[in-house]
Amino acid sequence: MESMAALAFVVFFVSGSVALNQFDFASRIRPQLVARILIGRLLWISLPVAVLLIAMLWAPNCDIIRGLVFVPLFPVVTCIFAVSIALVLVAYRRSVLWLIVIGLLIAVAGVVYDLGFHPQFYSYNHVFGGVLGPIYDEELAVRPGLFWFRGLTILWAALLMGVASMKITQRPAVSRRAAKLVIVAGVTIGVVYGFSSPLGINTSESFLRSAFSGHLKTEHFDIYYDAASLSEPELRQWEIEHEYRYDQLASQLNDSVSARIQSYLYPDADTRARLTGTRFTSIAPVWLATPQIHILASQTDGVFSHELVHVFSREFGMPVLRLSPVAGLIEGLAVSLEAPGGAVRSNDRVAASVLFDVQEPEQLAESVAGTLSPFGFWTGRAGVSYEVSGAFVHWLISEYGVARFKQVYASGDFVDVYARSTTALAAEWTDFLAALPVLHVSAAFSATRRFGTPSLFEKNCPHWTPPYVRDLTLAAAQLAEGDSTGVRSVYVALQAHPQAGTLADKGMSRLALADGRVESVVRKYEGLSSDSLSIADRLLFADALSLIGRSSAASRAFLSLRNSYPVYAPNARASLELRSRSTGDSSLVKVLVSIASDSTKARDIGALQELNSELVESGVLNVARLYWASRFERAAGNEIAAASLAVQTAVFARDLAAKELSEETRRTLVFRAARFAFMAGDVDAAFLYGSAALAAATRVGDGSAETLINDFLSKVTWTNQYYDPEYYDIGSDGSTGLNTTR
Known part of the structure; x- marks a missing residue:
């Protein structure tokens, strides 16, 4: 795409100047001459395209098909536009300098208008075609607006040719036809510009706000979100996170943001790409008049606070750009x-x-x-x-x-x-x-x-995602939702693929475990060194060993896998240790390897054993079942049930002997209980278990964990001081009960 944009930029000035020169030397400009010059300029484009194709012999292009699609979209359309401008300049006796000035003005002004006045990170341009998204996005979004915009470029070319014909021709009939062309093209251009946001040519703030079904007002923020994708506890957490981080940064920077901040929480990457052009890159465009943040609703880690720092930096950045x-x-x-x-x-x-x-x-x-x-x-x-x-x-x-x-x-x-x-x-x-x-x-x-x-x-092909990656990603998403329909055929089709075959083979092994064909998975991995296997392979093998009753071997495999994770990944390490302690529970393992939704898995684990506070005597197996039940309830959006189960997990884990469960895992489960309790709105339980986790982290000198838990406890304390759950209610105007009155 970048090469086609660069080629289109060159084509504009070369084709325009050559056409201008040819028109100047013509004794009389007729439609046949215009057509001949235009065809000649279009044929010239084939030369640089041919060079790019030949270069593939020593520098293969990863996405040649899509690259060729951009040839008519970018350089060809730009060539038509450049020739039409040249025709107008000849009609009004202007030099090539005008072409250069007009081209540069359109190229620069278009980008400034798009990015400088709209909450978008793409820009379509009559001269060079366009920029599809941020440089860091590895998969750029080809949106419908690109095609509408290039159609608009053709309309401008038609209008300009009509204007030139009206000036050049001395025949009334031709002049009338040209006038009709100008009127039709002009009206159509006006209509397209009038619907530029719905068509995807631009994204205005009003259009962007209307795309979200939820709107939440806090003291400093207007939060826009998808009501169908966020539960009430999740929304409450986002509300607290916004205001807490604002207070925190205001104190650290001794500053405040001079206007209300618009925070857009996108339900998924595709929605953000469709609306703003950025798929994976979170952005806070500080140069816009309104302070704003664009992140995914699933990014509950440091992404929001990172972007909020950028918003604060507006206050002491350079004039105008605020950078x-x-x-x-x-x-x-x-x-x-x-x-x-x-x-x-x-x-x-x-x-x-x-x-x-x-x-x-x-x-x-x-x-x-x-x-x-x-x-x-x-x-x-x-x-x-x-x-x-x-x-x-x-x-x-x-x-x-x-x-x-x-x-x-x-x-x-x-x-x-x-x-x-x-x-x-x-x-x-x-x-x-x-x-x-x-x-x-x-x-x-x-x-x-x-x-x-x-x-x-x-990287080779930095903005290209191979089709097999898209297929595997879609298959993984379907499996995560408990839907295996069509997934098997995807894996079978990709097993012979040179790059995707290994991943597809893992997918087939996972389906085999879910279907009960365990022996085939054991035979596949039996005798292979763990060093030669990926983490996914080792996990599949350990599950298979559990299901055929080789509990000791499975336990050793899970512990070995746990030890391969760094200590700053405590949740993964705790999960794998619990897997190692429950290899003898084939019923639990069957649930874990099944292809089912999170809510179904939580229900199935609940059916294995009554989960309540009277089961203290059930030991580490009960801890494992409680852990996985809480994890699936949380993934299914049942925050209160998840918190209750997480607290029970921590309570039962605390009473286990060190030989049954490591101190590290018990500490991790305690902090997990604190986080889940906070999500469910129980501030007291969150502080209690968070304090216990901090004491445990301090005992072992884990500085990173101490920093994380201290930040969590600070937020809990802040919430307890400024947030009154009794008044929590989302009113019809989007206001809430977050009381930040000092």
Whole structure:
């Protein structure tokens, strides 16, 4: 797509100038001449397209079919438009300079109008065709609006040719036909522009708001959401999250946002792509007049707080654009202040990258300088750019204060604000990292994974998702919903695929377990080294061993799998340990491997054993059943039932001996009970279990967990102080009972 946009841009100026020159030398301009020149210009496009096709011999194109579709959409339509402008310029005796000015004006003004005044992240253009979405989106959205817009370009070309004909011709009949063409094309253009938002050409704020069925007002936010996809407890959590993070950032930055913030919670990535052009990239467009955030409703981790930092930064950014001239400061500030996620902290990860030779100290200083340069941040690896700039900004604010940081954020002049160059500041920072007394136990592992991820510019075909990936993703989504209809045929069709075959084979193994064909799965993996198997393969093999009664072997397989996960993934480790302790419960395993909805699985586990507080004597098996029942209830949207079961899980786990369940898993289950209780609206239980989890994390010195739990307890305390459940009610105007009156 990018190559076709670049080609269209060149085609506009080359075809337009050549056509203008040919029209100038013609003694008389007739329709036949216009057609001949236009056909000649269109044939010329085949030359660069042929070069691109030949280049595939040594640089294969991943999506040649879709690329060829963009040939008529981008360069061909642009060529017609350029020739029509050339014809008008000849009719009014204007030089090629006018063509250049008009082309540049349309190219720039179109982007400014689309992105500068609309909550959208795509821009269609008469000159270069368009930009389909943000650079970081790995699967760009081809929306219907693109086709409508290029049709609009053809209409403009027809109108311009009509205007030129009226000026050039001396025959009244031809002039009348041209006038009719101008009128019809003009009226049609007006109608299309009038419906530009419904057609997908632009996304206005009013149209975007109308696309959401739910609207929630809080003190600082207008939250727009899909009422069918969010339960009342989930909506309440989002309400609390919005206002709590606002208060938190207002305190940290000693600032406030000068206008109400529009927060858009999209039900899924496809909906966001359809409305705004961005599928996987969450964005807070600070340059728009209205502060706003665009995220998925499922992104309940640090994504919202990250984007909210960007909204706050509007208040001290450059005039008009409200940005910093230094990209590293823009993202570095957001990373440094985003909500903790429980993973390894940026400081630990960056320090470990030096300590364990992931990168040299000199490289680290260069990385800082790179992220603070105009283009270095975007061209470098995202893992390096985000982590390094985040850790550096965190140190910069801690060392020199937020007031001075705001100054450098707006100006980008470090020498003026800090009386030090970026190189000198980077050296101070690396000295600080070298002096850190303790690093997270998984810091080196995390740094290697994070910093080793290639950037978008290092990937082949960065904006292309192969069809087999789409098929496998759809199949996985269907299985997650308990629907295996059609999934088997997808897996069978892909088993022979060179890239997808392995994944399709895993899917067939999962279906085999659900169907009771367990022996075939055992034979497939028996005798293979665990080092040669993926995590998914090892999980399938362990389940199969459980189902055929080889409990000890299955337990060892699950524990081995658990130990392959880093300690900053406590939920996965706890889940796998519980699997290892319940391999003898074939009834539970059958439910876990079944193809059924979450609510059905929760009901099936409940049918295995009465789940109530009288079952203290049932031991670790009861803990496992309670855990999985609560997990499925939560996934099904039954927050209150999930919270009750999660609390029971923590209570029963607490009484187990260490040989039955590890301290780490018990601690994880206690914090899980706190989070589930908070989701269900029980603030007291959330604080009780959260405090217990914090004490346990402190005992073992898990700094990342302490940071995460402290943040959680801070939110619980804030909620208890400012939120009155008795008055919680969503009124007809969208207002709620969140009491933030100080």
